[in-house]
Amino acid sequence: MNPAAAASRRTASAALQTKDRILDAAEKLFSLYGFDAASVRMIAAAAKVNLAAINYHFQSKEALLLAVYERRVAPINARRVELLRSYLKGSVGRPLKSEPILEAFLRPAIEILDEAPHIPMLMVRTVYLQDRETFREIFDALFRPVSLEFFEALRLALPHLSGPQLFLRMQFFLGSFLQMMAARRAMEGLQGFPELPAPEEMMRQLIHYTAAGLRVRALESSK
Amino acid sequence: MNPAAAASRRTASAALQTKDRILDAAEKLFSLYGFDAASVRMIAAAAKVNLAAINYHFQSKEALLLAVYERRVAPINARRVELLRSYLKGSVGRPLKSEPILEAFLRPAIEILDEAPHIPMLMVRTVYLQDRETFREIFDALFRPVSLEFFEALRLALPHLSGPQLFLRMQFFLGSFLQMMAARRAMEGLQGFPELPAPEEMMRQLIHYTAAGLRVRALESSK
DNA sequence: GATCAACTCAAACGGACGTTTGTATGAACC
DNA sequence: GGTTCATACAAACGTCCGTTTGAGTTGATC
Secondary structure (H helix, E strand, O other): OHHHHHHHHOOOOHHHHHHHHHHHHHHHHHHHHHHHHOOHHHHHHHHOOOHHHHHHHOOOHHHHHHHHHHHHHHHHHHHHHHHHHHHHHHOOOOOOOHHHHHHHHHHHHHHOOOOOOOHHHHHHHHHHOOOOHHHHHHHHHHHHHHHHHHHHHHHHHOOOOOHHHHHHHHHHHHHHHHHHHHHHHHHOOOOOOOOOOOHHHHHHHHHHHHHHHHHOOOOOOOO | OHHHHHHHHOOOOHHHHHHHHHHHHHHHHHHHHHHHHOOHHHHHHHHOOOHHHHHHHOOOHHHHHHHHHHHHHHHHHHHHHHHHHHHHHHOOOOOOOHHHHHHHHHHHHHHOOOOOOOHHHHHHHHHHOOOOHHHHHHHHHHHHHHHHHHHHHHHHHOOOOOHHHHHHHHHHHHHHHHHHHHHHHHHOOOOOOOOOOOHHHHHHHHHHHHHHHHHOOOOOOOO
16 A cells, blocks of 8 residues: 555655665664664665665654564464464364474474574564563564464364463473574584584474473373 | 772671662663663662762673673572582482483572562573673673583483484573573463463473473484 | 772763654656 | 655754763771
8 A cells, every 4th residue: 555655656666675675674683683782773774775764664663673573474474374274174184293283383484594594583582572562562463363373283282281281381392493593693603512403404303302392291280 | 809898998888788789770670671771870770879880880881781690690500500410429320310400400590580580581681682792702601611511411311312412402491491481571461371380380391391302212314 | 087998979971872854856647 | 847745865853871070978097
């Protein structure tokens, strides 16, 4: 609507180019340095646009971050749900095993690593650094539907776990996933650690490890 | 040395009171808002000290963060190693199982949750947000020795895993741990999620889950 | 009681920040 | 061909930042 109308007026790409360049630069710098440390001036310089262009196209720095999230996270989550549903369709009568469910969650995130290797840090920041109210709302809106759908799928795959028990183990899995995504960058420059495998291989290993952890019998409450 | 000399001169507690109040406030605000968003003025106000007192007692904001880390993280890691070694001594001839190793790592962190419930966020930020060179150095110095000792212990407990495979699974565990620590705060204010168990119970569940994941056979490389 | 170091405090420093303003530009429309 | 409107740009706005200054206060030491 708004961008389309704009595109029809001008060279049909000038403004879009600007907006996209801003989004690309913002994504990268927010990921690398965080929301506070990445200044609007840095972003403008990296995108090679005028400083005021950022507040013109997006209304504020916060809204820019929101736009970055929307553009990147929404497709990943859509892809996750799409994969999960196709796997569910594939396993006609019987409940799915946990492995394909985990893969449906992981693969879309793994796949963007090639085109945007800095994305993991953005995701980590999304999950952990929702300091401001705005950010918590973004997080909740983007991830809640996906979480619920995967929760229900895993419930069927793991009938030996109660709801709260499964939820806790999903938290453990989520942590492992984020750590896997962030580990490479967190370790860069540090000496003496083993090399990390390629993303696809790390994903296989994480699925294998997590499936074993999810499979193990429920631990009765203490006392 | 420096603080001791100071204490002997003045009321023997005035300056120390100030330094500790600054450290307490800084720890809390760094944890809650992050290094950038927590301003020196906020910290001074929270600690009820004069603004300049912070640059007087610590030389800079970065050095203050470093002091906060030192005070809190170093004891936790010392306790971890102490626990691990006592467990190793206890299991005379035979290699330790992985469960007590995990517990030795987790318990010291769990225990400070009561006196400083905001610490998990500080730890998460430590691990994930080492944007500045200074912070990476702190992290490396504080955690490397501990990591190595736990790595060696787990190596003996899990002889079916190669070094790189074990390292990767330790990353998964570390992620689960951080998520467990941060989950409560990350979820507060959000509706419709199951209640999280008490810290001690979460730790038990995490040990159970992780031991199963560590135990499972090694996955041969693909292709 | 003078000396001196440790400490507190109010005020100011220069700089970076996010945002706004006002003007210029240039294609699309009448 | 003049008007319109989305966009670009340079410059400035006020605010907050981390840090420094310099004068004051305190209490132990001799």
